[in-house]
Amino acid sequence: MSGxxxxxxxxxxxxxxxxVPEREGGLAAAARSLVRRRTxxxxxxxxxxxxxxxxxxxxxxxxxxxxxxxxLKVLSGLLHPTSGEVTALGHVPWxxxxxxxxxxxxxxxxxxxLAWDIPVVDSFDLNRAIYQIxxxxxxxxxxxxxxxxxxxxxxxxxxxxxSLGERMKCEVAGSLLHRPDVLFLDEPTIGLDVTxxxxxxNFIAHYTERTGATTLLTSHYMADVEALCRRVLVIHHGQLxxxxxxxxxxxxFSPHKTIVIxxxxxxxxxxxxxxxxVGSPDWLVSHAEDRLTLRVPRxxxxxxxxxxxxxxxxxxxxxxxxxxxxxxxxxxxxxxADAQAKDAR
Amino acid sequence: MRGLPLRQLVDVYRAKFRAEIALQFAxxxxxxxxLLGLLLQPIVYLVVWTTVARxxxxxxxxxxxxDFAAYFTIFMVVNQLTFTWHYWEFxxxxxxxxxxxxxxxxxxxxHNDLAENVTFKLLxxxxxxxxxxxxLVTFNASLNPSPWQVLAFLPALVFAFxxxxxxxxxxxxxxxxxxxxxxxxxxxxxxxxxxxxxMAPLELLPEAVQVIAxxxxxxxxxxxxxxxxxxxxxxxxxxxxxxxxxxxxxLALGLLRFGWRAGVxxxxxxxx
Numbered sequence: 001m002s003g004x005x006x007x008x009x010x011x012x013x014x015x016x017x018x019x020v021p022e023r024e025g026g027l028a029a030a031a032r033s034l035v036r037r038r039t040x041x042x043x044x045x046x047x048x049x050x051x052x053x054x055x056x057x058x059x060x061x062x063x064x065x066x067x068x069x070x071x072l073k074v075l076s077g078l079l080h081p082t083s084g085e086v087t088a089l090g091h092v093p094w095x096x097x098x099x100x101x102x103x104x105x106x107x108x109x110x111x112x113x114l115a116w117d118i119p120v121v122d123s124f125d126l127n128r129a130i131y132q133i134x135x136x137x138x139x140x141x142x143x144x145x146x147x148x149x150x151x152x153x154x155x156x157x158x159x160x161x162x163s164l165g166e167r168m169k170c171e172v173a174g175s176l177l178h179r180p181d182v183l184f185l186d187e188p189t190i191g192l193d194v195t196x197x198x199x200x201x202n203f204i205a206h207y208t209e210r211t212g213a214t215t216l217l218t219s220h221y222m223a224d225v226e227a228l229c230r231r232v233l234v235i236h237h238g239q240l241x242x243x244x245x246x247x248x249x250x251x252x253f254s255p256h257k258t259i260v261i262x263x264x265x266x267x268x269x270x271x272x273x274x275x276x277x278v279g280s281p282d283w284l285v286s287h288a289e290d291r292l293t294l295r296v297p298r299x300x301x302x303x304x305x306x307x308x309x310x311x312x313x314x315x316x317x318x319x320x321x322x323x324x325x326x327x328x329x330x331x332x333x334x335x336x337a338d339a340q341a342k343d344a345r
Numbered sequence: 346m347r348g349l350p351l352r353q354l355v356d357v358y359r360a361k362f363r364a365e366i367a368l369q370f371a372x373x374x375x376x377x378x379x380l381l382g383l384l385l386q387p388i389v390y391l392v393v394w395t396t397v398a399r400x401x402x403x404x405x406x407x408x409x410x411x412d413f414a415a416y417f418t419i420f421m422v423v424n425q426l427t428f429t430w431h432y433w434e435f436x437x438x439x440x441x442x443x444x445x446x447x448x449x450x451x452x453x454x455x456h457n458d459l460a461e462n463v464t465f466k467l468l469x470x471x472x473x474x475x476x477x478x479x480x481l482v483t484f485n486a487s488l489n490p491s492p493w494q495v496l497a498f499l500p501a502l503v504f505a506f507x508x509x510x511x512x513x514x515x516x517x518x519x520x521x522x523x524x525x526x527x528x529x530x531x532x533x534x535x536x537x538x539x540x541x542x543x544m545a546p547l548e549l550l551p552e553a554v555q556v557i558a559x560x561x562x563x564x565x566x567x568x569x570x571x572x573x574x575x576x577x578x579x580x581x582x583x584x585x586x587x588x589x590x591x592x593x594x595x596l597a598l599g600l601l602r603f604g605w606r607a608g609v610x611x612x613x614x615x616x617x
Binding site for chain 1: 353356357359360361363364367368371372442445446448449450451452610613614615
């Protein structure tokens, strides 16, 4: 084992291609496939590279099938890549060395790892034994997790009797008992209600802050990513479209800002002057009653706002970035050609 | 298998033991019904063969009714202590992705199954043992092993379990390549019933079948310890049998290691 690596995770030109059997429907096709099986190659990850520094929390964004889960599975050692180099904590993940496995965890929102039929606390105890957690530390950690996640009532129940949210809280707690240095979280909040999502999210934030654990997270919920990750990786069709901070993502892919202006109802009529004041008729999205909504190029935002404030009787003004989900849609629409984002972080 | 400190292993087995006991009590009726089936099976064979023996003037191929009673009762005990079920679960594990969490733990998944198996055996043995005594008494079984036979029975039993566990766990690995393994499992199960002495003592079967059962591992997985404690083998035959068991255990370990590596490679190539 090498010493402490400078990067917690290094990925170079990672590729993973699945070979899947393929046949058309129907009896004849089924008979033909007995003799000769046709297969098709499906590239899930098509050559991505990135580094993650110790303690960094990185969000993976991408539509279904983008290659997020495949990448996490390679990083955690479940999958052999087709090609490329990966190290995590100085280990090659898929060799699944004990020293590596003891320092990491993979939490999948759609899979459970706790034994279905036995009380949660028994599963915890099994993890204590497997990860060789000293008894005193184990008690202390369980106590802390029970308080933070409010597990008291759940510990004695078999997992199958828990609700989805309760189960997820227990999954998260059980996966962190051994204090992993690297966390791979694949949709940890999927299917949970908003309150439970927030609770899990807050807890993960708390854990990473306290332990300095390196974390890679995928989620369909932007709220998770916004709350936890300063840096995001956007992948689409197995390729990395963007690697940088969340704010930069918005600047890069959404060249517009939205300005909403509420006029004083008692003020003079403005109908004739609006277009001249705004600067371009294309920028005016709507004008209804006393409210103007504009979509203005980023570079013009300040000038336009100043002009409007100086010439109109304004009651209120809001300048905002477009919703992050819209930006993400834009990124996916743009595709790899437009977004060879090798931004210096 | 990875080398793990023994103390850690013992700790894992104890934790697994506690959890498994709780689980079995949670499903106590399923357990009770399963036990009933287990106990009825030898009784059926026993009654059939005792009847045959009586109708043939007392013995069949050197087995009296009392010998059959001893054979099938002891066989039930040995079979109960050595059987495994994990190969029936592998297909489901692989297909549903339940293998993944096991792979990510810093301990070989085999330990999970072995701990589960041993716990289950210890638990059910508390029922099987008194029932066996009851059967032996009821059918007036002729069981008079000499001390050396009892002594030899113990390693023979432990080896039989080790061999059966390792081989059947290796068989289970087929699920990594084939999505449906039920047919293979069924064929294997039939071979065990026939060739391990479950239907009839092997010495009553045609010579060719006896040879097959001895060349293949089946005799050494169940029948051999039974024959030993029943006093049907000479010291030399027992020694040869123990050696055969050890050779097969060595082979099974090699097969398992090879199969495991290849299987996991395959699993992690096609999408765990």
